[in-house]
Each structure stands twice: as C-alpha cells, then as structure tokens.
Amino acid sequence: xxxxxxxxxxxxxxxxxxxxxxxxxxxxxxxxxxxxxxxxxxxxxxxxxxxxxxxxxxxxxxxxxxxxxxxxxxxxxxxxxxxxxxxxxxxxxxxxxxxxxxxxxxxxxxxxxxxxxxxxxxxxxxxxxxxxxxxxxxxxxxxxxxxxxxxxxxxxxxxxxxxxxxxxxxxxxxxxxxxxxxxxxxxxxxxxxxx
Amino acid sequence: xxxxxxxxxxxxxxxxxxxxxxxxxxxxxxxxxxxxxxxxxxxxxxxxxxxxxxxxxxxxxxxxxxxxxxxxxxxxxxxxxxxxxxxxxxxxxxxxxxxxxxxxxxxxxxxxxxxxxxxxxxxxxxxxxxxxxxxxxxxxxxxxxxxxxxxxxxxxxxxxxxxxxxxxxxxxxxxxxxxxxxxxxxxxxxxxxxxxxxxxxxxxxxxxxxxxxxxxxxxxxxxxxxxxxxxxxxxxxxxxxxxxxxxxxxxxxxxxxxxxxxxxxxxxxxxxxxxxxxxxxxxxxxxxxxxxxxxxxxxxxxxxxxxxxxxxxxxxxxxxxxxxxxxxxxxxxxxxxxxxxxxxxxxxxxxxxxxxxxxxxxxxxxxxxxxxxxxxxxxxxxxxxxxxxxxxxxxxxxxxxxxxxxxxxxxxxxxxxxxxxxxxxxxxxxxxxxxxxxxxxxxxxxxxxxxxxxxxxxxxxxxxxxxxxxxxxxxxxxxxxxxxxxxxxxxxxxxxxxxxxxxxxxxxxxxxxxxxxxxxxxxxxxxxxxxxxxxxxxxxxxxxxxxxxxxxxxxxxxxxxxxxxxxxxxxxxxxxxxxxxxxxxxxxxxxxxx
Numbered sequence: 200x201x202x203x204x205x206x207x208x209x210x211x212x213x214x215x216x217x218x219x220x221x222x223x224x225x226x227x228x229x230x231x232x233x234x235x236x237x238x239x240x241x242x243x244x245x246x247x248x249x250x251x252x253x254x255x256x257x258x259x260x261x262x263x264x265x266x267x268x269x270x271x272x273x274x275x276x277x278x279x280x281x282x283x284x285x286x287x288x289x290x291x292x293x294x295x296x297x298x299x300x301x302x303x304x305x306x307x308x309x310x311x312x313x314x315x316x317x318x319x320x321x322x323x324x325x326x327x328x329x330x331x332x333x334x335x336x337x338x339x340x341x342x343x344x345x346x347x348x349x350x351x352x353x354x355x356x357x358x359x360x361x362x363x364x365x366x367x368x369x370x371x372x373x374x375x376x377x378x379x380x381x382x383x384x385x386x387x388x389x390x391x392x393x394x
Numbered sequence: 395x396x397x398x399x400x401x402x403x404x405x406x407x408x409x410x411x412x413x414x415x416x417x418x419x420x421x422x423x424x425x426x427x428x429x430x431x432x433x434x435x436x437x438x439x440x441x442x443x444x445x446x447x448x449x450x451x452x453x454x455x456x457x458x459x460x461x462x463x464x465x466x467x468x469x470x471x472x473x474x475x476x477x478x479x480x481x482x483x484x485x486x487x488x489x490x491x492x493x494x495x496x497x498x499x500x501x502x503x504x505x506x507x508x509x510x511x512x513x514x515x516x517x518x519x520x521x522x523x524x525x526x527x528x529x530x531x532x533x534x535x536x537x538x539x540x541x542x543x544x545x546x547x548x549x550x551x552x553x554x555x556x557x558x559x560x561x562x563x564x565x566x567x568x569x570x571x572x573x574x575x576x577x578x579x580x581x582x583x584x585x586x587x588x589x590x591x592x593x594x595x596x597x598x599x600x601x602x603x604x605x606x607x608x609x610x611x612x613x614x615x616x617x618x619x620x621x622x623x624x625x626x627x628x629x630x631x632x633x634x635x636x637x638x639x640x641x642x643x644x645x646x647x648x649x650x651x652x653x654x655x656x657x658x659x660x661x662x663x664x665x666x667x668x669x670x671x672x673x674x675x676x677x678x679x680x681x682x683x684x685x686x687x688x689x690x691x692x693x694x695x696x697x698x699x700x701x702x703x704x705x706x707x708x709x710x711x712x713x714x715x716x717x718x719x720x721x722x723x724x725x726x727x728x729x730x731x732x733x734x735x736x737x738x739x740x741x742x743x744x745x746x747x748x749x750x751x752x753x754x755x756x757x758x759x760x761x762x763x764x765x766x767x768x769x770x771x772x773x774x775x776x777x778x779x780x781x782x783x784x785x786x787x788x789x790x791x792x793x794x795x796x797x798x799x800x801x802x803x804x805x806x807x808x809x810x811x812x813x814x815x816x817x818x819x820x821x822x823x824x825x826x827x828x829x830x831x832x833x834x835x836x837x838x839x840x841x842x843x844x845x846x847x848x849x850x851x852x853x854x855x856x857x858x859x860x861x862x863x864x865x866x867x868x869x870x871x872x873x874x875x876x877x878x879x880x881x882x883x884x885x886x887x888x889x890x891x892x893x894x895x896x897x898x899x900x901x902x903x904x905x906x907x908x909x910x911x912x913x914x915x916x917x918x919x920x921x922x923x924x925x926x927x928x929x930x931x932x933x934x935x936x937x938x939x940x941x942x943x944x945x946x947x948x949x950x951x952x953x954x955x956x957x958x959x960x961x962x963x964x965x966x967x968x969x970x971x972x973x974x975x976x977x978x979x980x981x982x983x984x985x986x987x988x
Contacts, residue, residue: 235398235563235564236564238563265720267732278746279746284738302744303953306955325735
C-alpha cells in the first residue's frame with residue numbers, strides 16, 4: 200500500500216538551491232491542504248559536499264523517502280543523480296540537469312568525471328524515464344543562472360500533485376520580488392522541456 | 395493556520411506560544427536553528443535570547459531565569475549536555491521557579507558529531523522527564539507542554555529531538571503566542587536553592603518521590619498512545635513510532651502498537667500491551683532504554699511474552715529508517731523483506747568530500763605550521779571546520795570541545811619529546827579551551843597552542859561569540875581580546891599573525907617552536923564565507939604560461955586550484971588570498987589588476 204501521494208528526492212551540491220525547491224513544494228502543499236513532510240542534510244552544504252532533500256507530498260509518515268521509493272528524482276547536478284539513483288522507484292522519473300560541477304577530487308587531477316552518457320545509461324536502467332536538460336543554460340536564458348533550480352522546479356511541476364498556480368504562488372513567497380519575473384520565466388522554460 | 399517549518403523552527407514557535415522569556419544556547423548541529431529562528435522572530439518581543447559561551451553556561455543562565463520566575467529554555471546538541479551535565483544533574487534536585495526546558499538534540503548516525511550518545515539515558519540518570527518527538531508538530535506541542543509540566547512537578551524537562559526531527563520539515567499548525575509574565579523576582583529559599591548536603595539529601599528524596607506522580611501524569615500524555623489489535627505488538631519510541639506506523643500500514647497487518655513519546659515510561663500502557671500480546675517487538679534508535687523496562691515489566695505482567703528488539707532485529711548504533719523497521723517487522727511476521735537498492739555504476743563517480751573553502755585561512759595556517767614543525771611533530775586538534783584538514787597532517791586528535799590543549803599537555807607529560815603544536819578555533823577556545831590553556835600554563839606544559847581565529851563560529855553557521863563584539867541579536871557589546879586572555883592565563887609567548895602573509899606566519903611559528911615554554915599563536919583572518927557575505931571583493935590571481943606543472947600548489951589543496959593539460963589553473967572559486975602565489979616555487983602565480 201502506498202504511504203505517500205508523491206515522493207520526491209532532490210539532490211545537488213551545496214549552494215545550488217536544493218532546499219528552495221523543497222520549500223516551494225512544502226508551501227504549495229500546505230496551500231493545497233495536503234499533509235507534507237521532508238528531511239534534509241545540513242552542515243556541509245557550504246563546503247562543497249553533496250546535498251540531499253526528501254519531500255513527501257500527501258504523507259503523514261517518515262520524513263525520508265525509502266530506497267526504491269522516489270516517484271521523482273530531481274538532480275541539479277548529473278553526477279549526484281547517479282550517486283542517489285538508489286532512491287528511484289522502477290516506475291519513477293529522473294530529471295537531470297546536465298551541467299556538471301566538478302568536485303575537488305577531479306579538479307586536482309585525482310579522479311575523472313564520467314561523461315554524460317556514462318551517467319545517464321545506468322540511470323535509465325533504474326527508472327521508467329530520464330529527462331536530461333541543460334537547466335543552467337535555460338536559467339541563463341531566463342536572465343539569471345542562479346535560477347537553475349527554478350528551471351528544474353518547472354520541469355518537476357508536471358510530475359507532482361500540485362497545481363501550477365499554487366506552485367508559482369509559493370515560489371513568489373520564497374524568491375526576492377526583484378527576481379520574480381526571471382524566476383517565472385525560468386519555471387516556464389523548465390516546464391516546456393517536459394511537455 | 396499551517397506553515398511548512400523546519401523542526402527547529404517549529405520548536406522555536408512552541409517556545410513563543412508558551413510565553414518563554416529567556417532562551418540561551420551554544421551552537422551545535424542539529425540544534426542551532428532554534429535560537430537562530432528566535433533571533434529572526436524577536437523584533438519587539440520582550441525576549442532575552444543569547445548565544446552563551448558554552449552549554450554549561452547556557453543551562454545555568456536558563457536556570458537562573460527560571461528561578462527568577464521567567465519561563466526559560468537552554469538549547470544544545472547531545473554532546474553539549476556532557477558539558478552541562480554538572481548543573482543538569484543537580485537542577486533535578488533543586489527544581490524550578492517558572493518552567494525550565496532543556497532542549498538537547500541527539501544525532502544518531504553522527505551526521506555531524508563525534509559520537510551518537512542517547513540523551514534519554516541522561517534524563518533517566520537525572521530523574522528528569524524526557525519528551526521524544528516523532529515529528530516537528532509534536533516537537534512544537536511538546537515544547538509548549540514542557541513548561542506546564544515543569545511548573546506542575548517543580549522539575550526541569552528535557553525535549554530530545556533527533557536530527558530527523560530538528561532537520562525535518564512538515565506542515566505545522568501555528569497557534570497564538572503568549573507574552574512572558576510582566577513581574578519577576580528571585581525568591582530566596584536556601585533549602586531549595588543552596589545545594590548543601592543538608593539540603594541535598596531531602597531534595598534527593600523528593601526527586602525520587604515525584605517519579606511515580608510524573609509517570610502517572612505522562613501515562614495519559616497524547617504522545618504515549620496505545621492501539622490494541624492483533625496478538626503481535628510493536629512498542630516504538632520517538633521517530634521509530636512513525637516508521638512503525640508506516641510499516642504496519644504498508645504491510646497491511648493488524649498489529650497492536652504502542653508509540654512512546656514521554657518518559658518516565660507509561661508502565662500501565664506497557665503492561666496492557668504485554669497482557670494483550672504473545673509477541674512484541676521494541677523498536678527504538680540507539681540505546682535499549684524502553685526495551686530494558688519492557689523486559690523488567692514482562693517478568694511481573696506476562697513472563698511468557700516473547701520480546702524481540704536489539705538482539706538480532708534492531709541495531710543499537712546508527713539511525714533507523716522506514717525500510718529497516720519495515721524489514722524487522724516483516725521478518726518477525728515471516729514475511730518477505732525488501733532489500734535496499736544500491737545506486738548503479740557508483741564506481742565511476744568521483745568522490746565529493748566536503749572540504750575547507752577556497753581561500754580558507756585555516757589551510758594557510760596549517761600549511762605554515764606543518765612547514766615549521768615538520769612531520770614528526772604532534773598535532774592535537776579540536777572541533778570545528780578545521781577538523782576537515784585531517785588530510786594535511788596537522789590534525790592528529792579530535793576528542794571534544796577544547797581538548798586539543800589539554801591532550802597536548804598530557805601528551806607532553808606522558809613523555810613525548812617531539813614538538814607539540816595544537817590548534818583550535820576562536821569559538822572553541824572561548825567555549826572550552828581557556829581552562830586548558832590556564833592549566834597548561836600553571837603546570838608548565840611546553841607546547842604551542844594555535845588559535846585559528848576566523849572571528850565567528852563557522853562550522854555551525856556563523857554565530858557570533860564573545861570575541862566578535864556582537865550579541866546573538868546583533869547588538870554591539872564588549873569584544874574580548876584573545877591576546878590579552880592568552881597572556882592573562884599565563885602563556886609566555888603570544889603572537890598574532892595574518893595567515894595570508896605566509897612569511898610572517900612561518901617566522902612566528904619558528905619562534906613558537908623554539909620558545910622554551912607555553913607559546914600561543916593567534917592566526918587571525920575572517921572566515922571567507924562571512925567576508926564574502928560582508929561584500930569583500932576578491933583580488934584576481936592567474937597562473938602564468940611559464941607554469942612547469944610541479945603540482946606544489948595543487949598539493950596545497952585549495953579547491954580554486956585546478957590542473958589542466960600539465961599546468962595549474964585558478965578557477966572562479968578563488969577568493970584572492972594569494973597564499974598559492976607565495977607557495978609557488980617558480981613565482982608564476984600572479985595578482986592581476988581588476
């Protein structure tokens with residue numbers, strides 16, 4: 200029996216805005232009157248480490264998504280998609296920003312960063328659909344590269360049981376007013392990628 | 395009205411809704427956001443909120459406020475309670491004025507801690523009631539409830555969220571706030587406030603006598619909930635109750651369930667469960683606090699009941715999760731377990747370890763320290779960002795807050811003849827290092843103490859401390875001089891360096907190494923994250939075409955230095971500290987004009 204309406208795992212690297220996506224989803228779920236819970240890792244976010252957030256919409260149980268339970272994996276960085284692929288449900292969807300952030304182990308020549316193909320191929324064996332998009336480029340087109348996370352939120356919007364109207368309303372509570380237009384544009388560009 | 399709140403923010407709301415007047419704490423993951431939320435919400439509220447020098451201080455300040463008739467709370471992480479254990483144990487005897495709440499956030503799995511001790515044991519040890527929430531909403535309700543309970547039974551109460559409560563988010567119902575009472579005074583009562591032996595003995599008897607009444611009162615607390623169904627049962631505490639509920643729902647089984655959220659344990663509800671079932675599983679994170687009590691009660695109530703738990707089903711270390719609990723229950727029922735999946739092709743992924751930031755002054759200080767003291771020297775270290783420099787060879791120990799100096803002294807007295815250079819941060823020094831420095835001076839330890847002064851408590855999110863000249867709420871206050879402190883405590887040589895100036899730092903370390911007594915080097919440079927937020931604009935550095943690819947700069951380990959096609963390169967992370975330019979043997983790293 201399902202214990203949650205929609206389970207989402209959002210991953211990335213410290214500073215990419217993982218928490219903002221969860222915050223928007225949570226606020227939108229509250230507006231929709233749905234129970235919602237989530238969990239996140241703190242502490243290492245500013246120091247180049249991996250960041251993971253769990254968000255469960257329509258759920259009154261554990262704040263963490265179980266291994267093999269995520270309906271959607273949202274990866275703000277391609278390598279991190281693979282690192283946390285074990286959360287994906289076989290029926291799930293992976294949304295992957297294709298722009299890598301090289302870890303220090305790669306930039307100093309101790310390790311290699313795999314090609315996008317090497318990352319996406321095993322990911323495709325784990326879920327029913329992988330959507331790869333250059334969200335960073337789309338955010339730049341929307342006028343603010345930092346809004347990459349909002350491009351990914353736009354792509355995610357199609358897969359969640361929350362209306363676009365509420366999601367945008369929640370977004371406008373979370374981002375500064377002067378960046379709202381660029382963020383709305385980023386959202387629309389992300390959404391268009393999965394339509 | 396509901397809001398989507400972080401667990402710690404929910405706890406902060408609970409404090410305000412209970413009319414708390416004083417909150418004191420020391421930062422520590424996962425507890426820090428409670429005070430940070432209160433600082434953000436303070437505005438015009440008549441609330442004293444402070445970052446204290448350490449957890450012992452925080453608990454004593456909160457106790458004093460309580461004795462003055464103001465509802466008060468102290469916040470800390472689990473290991474902070476070790477520091478505060480002295481007042482904690484005796485406050486249980488002495489009781490409260492207005493309600494007193496100790497919020498102690500545990501960290502099963504050591505997400506960001508040096509151990510995973512279970513604070514429920516401390517509460518049991520002290521005879522203090524403990525509230526163990528399973529989600530942010532409960533944590534908020536418990537924070538408010540705790541004050542009334544504390545006042546009713548004249549005892550401090552512990553609220554014990556874990557990382558998965560403090561750093562969970564959920565829709566939380568927000569209620570109206572209460573204002574703290576207007577008039578307060580300390581009422582003199584030596585028999586309760588002066589812990590002389592003649593007073594302590596009867597207070598101890600009173601503490602023991604109130605246990606039964608507290609237990610009785612908590613039997614009916616909403617967080618101790620019993621639902622009797624089938625003749626197989628689950629007793630689960632804190633967040634394990636949530637995992638158990640999810641597992642029972644998913645497995646679609648008719649199990650009896652007792653969720654426990656308040657201690658002393660509800661013996662009547664446990665007995666009802668034991669009489670009803672033939673087999674019961676106790677599910678709790680870390681220590682078998684509930685399981686031991688269940689075993690004892692079963693001997694009286696139903697010796698035939700089969701009790702499962704830590705032996706073979708539920709691990710005593712690490713944190714639990716839904717799948718682990720689900721599988722333990724499935725195994726008990728003879729149902730199929732569901733294996734945890736592993737990510738495919740993980741071996742092709744480069745590791746992404748957290749590291750010191752580009753331009754972090756700790757890296758520069760450690761580089762100079764290592765160059766002067768060499769590989770045979772002993773480097774006791776401490777708790778902070780700098781512990782991440784363990785790969786640089788200058789972090790030989792990390793035990794607890796401030797232990798670098800005392801371990802260094804002991805290593806010297808234990809017979810070590812190599813140079814000993816220990817290091818700790820500014821906030822750590824003020825928290826628990828000062829007494830160690832005083833002891834080292836008094837007992838003539840020949841060591842060098844390096845204070846890595848980045849003028850903030852960086853690791854936990856840049857909280858101010860007594861060296862910063864600013865209070866938790868941003869008011870200007872006196873700023874202690876670490877130099878003057880070190881001299882007053884008895885250090886013979888005290889020098890301050892800017893670690894970005896490599897030559898002067900090397901010279902200072904050299905003098906410290908040769909000094910025939912206790913030397914202190916204060917390496918001062920603001921945290922780069924804080925400097926950037928404060929608007930500092932970096933200078934730009936470039937690697938010249940003449941780079942020979944010797945990789946000496948790469949070994950420095952700064953994330954801003956990359957290696958590409960046999961040459962070093964400086965990337966956009968560069969904060970412009972310029973230390974790599976001083977390290978480059980070919981002098982090809984140069985500052986460029988903006």
